[in-house]
Amino acid sequence: xxxxxxxxxxxxxxxxxxxxxxxxxxxxxxxxxxxxxxxxxxxxxxxxxxxxxxxxxxxxxxxxxxxxxxxxxxxxxxxxxxxxxxxxxxxxxxxxxxxxxxxxxxxxxxxxxxxxxxxxxxxxxxxxxxxxxxxxxxxxxxxxxxxxxxxxxxxxxxxxxxxxxxxxxxxxxxxxxxxxxxxxxxxxxxxxxxxxxxxxxxxxxxxxxxxxxxxxxxxxxxxxxxxxxxxxxxxxxxxxxxxxxxxxxxxxxxxxxxxxxxxxxxxxxxxxxxxxxxxxxxxxxxxxxxxxxxxxxxxxxxxxxxxxxxxxxxxxxxxxxxxxxxxxxxxxxxxxxxxxxxxxxxxxxxxxxxxxxxxxxxxxxxxxxxxxxxxxxxxxxxxxxxxxxxxxxxxxxxxxxxxxxxxxxxxxxxxxxxxxxxxxxxxxxxxxxxxxxxxxxxxxxxxxxxxxxxxxxxxxxxxxxxxxxxxxxxxxxxxxxxxxxxxxxxxxxxxxxxxxxxxxxxxxxxxxxxxxxxxxxxxxxxxxxxxxxxxxxxxxxxxxxxxxxxxxxxxxxxxxxxxxxxxxxxxxxxxxxxxxxxxxxxxxxxxxxxxxxxxxxxxxxxxxxxxxxxxxxxxxxxxxxxxxxxxxxxxxxxxxxxxxxxxxxxxxxxxxxxxxxxxxxxxxxxxxxxxxxxxxxxxxxxxxxxxxxxxxxxxxxxxxxxxxxxxxxxxxxxxxxxxxxxxxxxxxxxxxxxxxxxxxxxxxxxxxxxxxxxxxxxxxxxxxxxxxxxx
Amino acid sequence: xxxxxxxxxxxxxxxxxxxxxxxxxxxxxxxxxxxxxxxxxxxxxxxxxxxxxxxxxxxxxxxxxxxxxxxxxxxxxxx
Ligand code: SF4
Numbered sequence: 001x002x003x004x005x006x007x008x009x010x011x012x013x014x015x016x017x018x019x020x021x022x023x024x025x026x027x028x029x030x031x032x033x034x035x036x037x038x039x040x041x042x043x044x045x046x047x048x049x050x051x052x053x054x055x056x057x058x059x060x061x062x063x064x065x066x067x068x069x070x071x072x073x074x075x076x077x078x079x080x081x082x083x084x085x086x087x088x089x090x091x092x093x094x095x096x097x098x099x100x101x102x103x104x105x106x107x108x109x110x111x112x113x114x115x116x117x118x119x120x121x122x123x124x125x126x127x128x129x130x131x132x133x134x135x136x137x138x139x140x141x142x143x144x145x146x147x148x149x150x151x152x153x154x155x156x157x158x159x160x161x162x163x164x165x166x167x168x169x170x171x172x173x174x175x176x177x178x179x180x181x182x183x184x185x186x187x188x189x190x191x192x193x194x195x196x197x198x199x200x201x202x203x204x205x206x207x208x209x210x211x212x213x214x215x216x217x218x219x220x221x222x223x224x225x226x227x228x229x230x231x232x233x234x235x236x237x238x239x240x241x242x243x244x245x246x247x248x249x250x251x252x253x254x255x256x257x258x259x260x261x262x263x264x265x266x267x268x269x270x271x272x273x274x275x276x277x278x279x280x281x282x283x284x285x286x287x288x289x290x291x292x293x294x295x296x297x298x299x300x301x302x303x304x305x306x307x308x309x310x311x312x313x314x315x316x317x318x319x320x321x322x323x324x325x326x327x328x329x330x331x332x333x334x335x336x337x338x339x340x341x342x343x344x345x346x347x348x349x350x351x352x353x354x355x356x357x358x359x360x361x362x363x364x365x366x367x368x369x370x371x372x373x374x375x376x377x378x379x380x381x382x383x384x385x386x387x388x389x390x391x392x393x394x395x396x397x398x399x400x401x402x403x404x405x406x407x408x409x410x411x412x413x414x415x416x417x418x419x420x421x422x423x424x425x426x427x428x429x430x431x432x433x434x435x436x437x438x439x440x441x442x443x444x445x446x447x448x449x450x451x452x453x454x455x456x457x458x459x460x461x462x463x464x465x466x467x468x469x470x471x472x473x474x475x476x477x478x479x480x481x482x483x484x485x486x487x488x489x490x491x492x493x494x495x496x497x498x499x500x501x502x503x504x505x506x507x508x509x510x511x512x513x514x515x516x517x518x519x520x521x522x523x524x525x526x527x528x529x530x531x532x533x534x535x536x537x538x539x540x541x542x543x544x545x546x547x548x549x550x551x552x553x554x555x556x557x558x559x560x561x562x563x564x565x566x567x568x569x570x571x572x573x574x575x576x577x578x579x580x581x582x583x584x585x586x587x588x589x590x591x592x593x594x595x596x597x598x599x600x601x602x603x604x605x606x607x608x609x610x611x612x613x614x615x616x617x618x619x620x621x622x623x624x625x626x627x628x629x630x631x632x633x634x635x636x637x638x639x640x641x642x643x644x645x646x647x648x649x650x651x652x653x654x655x656x657x658x659x660x661x662x663x664x665x666x667x668x669x670x671x672x673x674x675x676x677x678x679x680x681x682x683x684x685x686x687x688x689x690x691x692x693x694x695x696x697x698x699x700x701x702x703x704x705x706x707x708x709x710x711x712x713x714x715x716x717x718x719x720x721x722x723x724x725x726x727x728x729x730x731x732x733x734x735x736x737x738x739x740x741x742x743x744x745x746x747x748x749x750x751x752x753x754x755x756x757x758x759x760x761x762x763x764x765x766x767x768x769x770x771x772x773x774x775x
Numbered sequence: 776x777x778x779x780x781x782x783x784x785x786x787x788x789x790x791x792x793x794x795x796x797x798x799x800x801x802x803x804x805x806x807x808x809x810x811x812x813x814x815x816x817x818x819x820x821x822x823x824x825x826x827x828x829x830x831x832x833x834x835x836x837x838x839x840x841x842x843x844x845x846x847x848x849x850x851x852x853x854x
Contacts, residue, residue, distance in 0.1 A: 009776075009778070009819070012778050012848045013778055013804070013817055013819055015846075015848070016778050016779060016780035016817050016845075016846050016848060017780055017804070017806060017815055017817050019780055019845050019846040020780035020781065020782055020815040020816075020817070020846065021806070021815060024782055024808065024811075024813055024815065073848075090845070093845070093846060094846065682847065683844055683845075683846060683847055686844070687844070
């Protein structure tokens with residue numbers, strides 16, 4: 001016994017060393033230690049290593065979880081995963097530690113007389129199903145809603161969609177990916193007619209330049225950033241950081257260019273102006289593969305309830321587009337973007353050089369933008385004008401935040417307008433869904449209902465009377481939570497929250513359902529590069545914790561839809577995935593069979609003839625291209641991508657005399673989104689225990705603010721008190737403050753504005769006006 | 776019974792000196808990087824108090840610029 005314990009202790013020591021080595025490798029690509037990571041692992045130890053994707057971010061690193069006597073005791077990077085090649089970031093290494101948190105939700109809790117009472121799971125599920133049924137009977141099917149997540153697994157998203165759209169017959173399903181990815185989706189659909197990036201992470205090994213648009217990859221996509229740094233050191237590839245705040249990414253880049261919030265629209269147009277003006281257009285590519293469109297302008301900002309907007313595309317020609325760009329000469333744009341003429345020309349020259357391969361990366365900076373769809377279109381314009389797209393090392397690449405924002409929210413389609421294939425507005429798509437789901441076609445409504453912000457507004461108005469949230473924490477993550485928290489507390493709405501830990505959202509629930517965590521269930525995620533990854537259940541969850549997909553199925557059965565959900569508890573993940581795959585059959589989106597995903601560290605769709613497709617729309621790599629040309633943008637009926645004429649328009653709320661600062665919000669490397677998991681991981685919590693408000697030192701100086709001093713940040717909507725941070729993690733531009741949103745004790749989203757992009761309906765968390773004062 | 780690993784960043788040009796000072800501390804293993812100014816430190820102590828003491832002794836070394844915790848495992852008491 002003693003012997004085996006000593007072995008285990010030695011093993012853990014080696015694991016600790018291995019974790020540090022790999023963390024060092026993330027920070028210093030190419031670092032070598034006297035003893036390499038693998039050499040430190042015990043030979044013949046009794047750990048069982050199980051593969052899966054990381055729980056935390058959209059990079060989708062492969063992990064191996066060491067299981068010893070039914071307990072997860074260690075995590076290491078999966079050397080077979082081409083995503084991370086054995087590397088992990090600090091969140092990845094420590095992920096399993098959150099399962100040891102003492103306040104884990106292990107049993108269902110039902111609110112009775114204002115107190116939560118532990119209730120057997122079956123009883124709690126009865127209550128939820130009865131309440132949902134009763135609400136539909138009394139108020140109609142559009143009075144109930146589900147709000148799910150880009151962290152839901154593919155099967156979880158699929159059964160939620162089937163229950164709401166196929167069984168009940170309401171489109172009242174949306175998800176938190178609306179808050180992070182909707183503009184990327186709308187951008188892809190408008191420019192290419194097909195969602196998700198055309199390239200893959202291997203682009204990193206080929207590009208000469210990486211241009212990051214408002215994207216702090218060193219903290220948000222650390223493993224990809226370390227791969228970029230390796231290419232910078234090894235091949236001299238260059239990283240250009242284009243942002244509104246100086247971050248760890250800026251300091252590690254070759255060049256950092258700062259711009260005034262919202263003016264990225266104008267700078268992108270100025271780059272296109274320069275490309276045309278200097279004769280850098282790839283003429284044959286544009287002639288063969290591109291159309292020009294313009295849409296409506298002055299779209300509004302969605303600030304009022306029941307806001308509606310529908311774009312009207314009109315065809316234009318190259319000359320009209322060229323004329324439009326005359327308003328965006330570098331000289332004109334430099335005046336309000338605060339980017340010098342020289343820097344605009346420098347960026348344009350990189351994109352314009354036919355001998356340089358360029359990848360553009362972005363994430364929340366461009367998506368969480370009241371003109372987010374436009375901004376996505378504009379970066380596509382640059383790549384389309386120069387023909388730098390769909391080739392190794394050349395392409396626009398929208399990164400995701402959540403581990404399955406692509407796989408679940410976008411591909412399964414847990415948005416109000418989506419179906420597992422296509423959209424509810426399209427009769428053909430509704431007919432396909434009805435056929436696979438075995439429901440009458442008429443049951444699936446043809447009109448989208450509530451996107452995330454409007455869904456919670458409808459709760460506030462009393463239009464939604466039952467809401468079930470899964471794998472998400474909207475009362476920390478929604479904009480303007482000051483409105484939506486009291487809305488969810490109203491008697492008029494019955495609130496069900498499924499989660500792993502208590503959160504400010506579960507605090508207002510009528511029923512709390514105890515969910516299984518990541519490795520306590522089987523599942524599939526889809527990452528930013530269209531890679532689907534499967535994992536098998538690795539350990540048992542505590543108490544009566546249950547996988548979210550299974551809870552949805554149990555509710556469906558109790559509501560009388562059992563025949564539509566004929567899955568078994570043991571194999572439901574497999575059965576659901578096999579059913580779901582039928583939606584995407586064919587060369588354009590074929591998904592890998594489960595047997596392949598069980599064996600390999602993921603596969604990229606379209607998966608055709610036993611092979612992942614790494615670069616879509618390029619006939620050399622993509623078997624779905626069928627126009628006998630070198631490229632085929634088959635998402636559009638005529639096979640051509642669209643360059644969009646999109647102007648610069650200001651933000652809805654800009655700093656003024658009363659509220660003189662921009663407020664920008666975002667994330668930090670240590671914490672995953674609202675912190676409900678990472679704040680329960682001691683190492684991560686200690687490293688970043690609380691939120692802060694970051695100042696430019698000149699602003700701090702003129703206001704007499706010292707580091708650590710308590711500061712009240714207020715907007716027209718609410719306020720939040722946080723310690724000041726000067727010259728620490730990041731450096732905002734003058735006139736701007738930055739606050740991370742992970743801390744439920746300092747709710748910065750009480751301060752933010754719920755304005756959104758009228759096309760994508762994604763809120764802008766990066767820009768509103770605030771004042772600051774000593775608290 | 777904590778086991779912890781850290782990244783230890785030496786003051787400029789003091790990697791060797793830091794290495795030497797660290798190897799004199801009990802319950803503390805050191806693995807130097809070959810090509811960067813960085814050391815890995817693994818501590819293995821009997822109790823939380825000992826763990827804190829070891830950490831304090833490491834932090835007192837003047838050649839140390841920054842000590843960053845990477846992982847912390849707690850093993851069973853009877854180990
Ligand atoms: S980069 Fe993302 S996916 Fe990879 S280990 Fe870190 S959190 Fe996990």
